[in-house]
Amino acid sequence: MENTKHLKRFYGRRHGKGLSDIKQDLMDQMMPKLALPLADISDMHSLFGMNVDRIHLDIGFGGGENLIQRIIDHSVTGFIGAEPFIDGVGSFLAHLDNQADKSYQERIRLFADDVRDMIPHFPDASIDSLSILYPDPWPKARHHKRRMIVMDNLDMFARILKSGSLIELASDIPDYIENALENFTAHDAFEIISVSREPFEGWTSTRYEQKAIREGRTPQYVTLKRI
Numbered sequence: 001m002e003n004t005k006h007l008k009r010f011y012g013r014r015h016g017k018g019l020s021d022i023k024q025d026l027m028d029q030m031m032p033k034l035a036l037p038l039a040d041i042s043d044m045h046s047l048f049g050m051n052v053d054r055i056h057l058d059i060g061f062g063g064g065e066n067l068i069q070r071i072i073d074h075s076v077t078g079f080i081g082a083e084p085f086i087d088g089v090g091s092f093l094a095h096l097d098n099q100a101d102k103s104y105q106e107r108i109r110l111f112a113d114d115v116r117d118m119i120p121h122f123p124d125a126s127i128d129s130l131s132i133l134y135p136d137p138w139p140k141a142r143h144h145k146r147r148m149i150v151m152d153n154l155d156m157f158a159r160i161l162k163s164g165s166l167i168e169l170a171s172d173i174p175d176y177i178e179n180a181l182e183n184f185t186a187h188d189a190f191e192i193i194s195v196s197r198e199p200f201e202g203w204t205s206t207r208y209e210q211k212a213i214r215e216g217r218t219p220q221y222v223t224l225k226r227i
């Protein structure tokens with residue numbers, strides 16, 4: 001397959017203050033097993049260490065508080081998480097390592113980089129559900145093209161999502177929700193199912209969400225369907 005890596009310019013943060021020794025050790029020990037091998041992912045189900053019935057993609061899982069709980073709650077789902085912020089990946093690995101049940105590690109594969117460099121390697125209609133939780137807001141109008149919910153990315157999501165699959169989008173920025181809904185509406189592959197101030201069923205909050213609430217912003221939860 002064509003090497004599409006780094007064709008797209010990434011504007012977010014890849015590093016914070018530097019990984020603690022503990023997180024660096026977790027990266028060294030766990031990533032060789034958990035890192036998604038881009039070279040051949042023609043059979044997505046074979047990526048996992050056990051049989052899975054469905055595959056969920058989490059774009060920008062941050063510290064992974066929501067992702068780890070999903071893995072615990074959905075025992076026959078395989079998960080793929082993309083997160084270019086290495087400190088976030090380290091936090092997620094710490095959550096995963098803290099679980100007594102080591103079989104969770106068989107159902108998660110990680111891409112510690114820009115999701116737009118990973119998706120082109122996926123087969124068509126290979127993903128059963130997608131979450132994009134609190135995507136970076138890029139509030140200035142001239143930066144809106146850096147947002148995750150732009151038409152080029154919607155084309156990519158449309159290609160890899162199975163017909164009928166659901167997308168969860170959460171944001172605390174009203175303008176982000178408005179702009180995302182406009183784009184999803186303009187795209188013929190998606191249908192808006194609901195826009196709510198009530199969290200999704202089985203929701204696990206994240207540090208990012210709690211900070212937004214503390215600072216007086218109101219989360220909105222949008223469910224969309226790949227037609």
Ligand SMILES: C[S@@+](CC[C@H](N)C(=O)[O-])C[C@H]1O[C@@H](n2cnc3c(N)ncnc32)[C@H](O)[C@@H]1O
Nearest residue numbers: 012060061062082085114115133134136206208
């Ligand atoms: C505001 S944080 C939210 C994190 C997490 N989803 C949560 O709800 O707590 C947005 C995350 O998206 C990640 N992100 C930004 N651009 C991305 C990209 N192109 N591919 C994958 N993740 C990305 C950032 O690194 C960051 O961790």
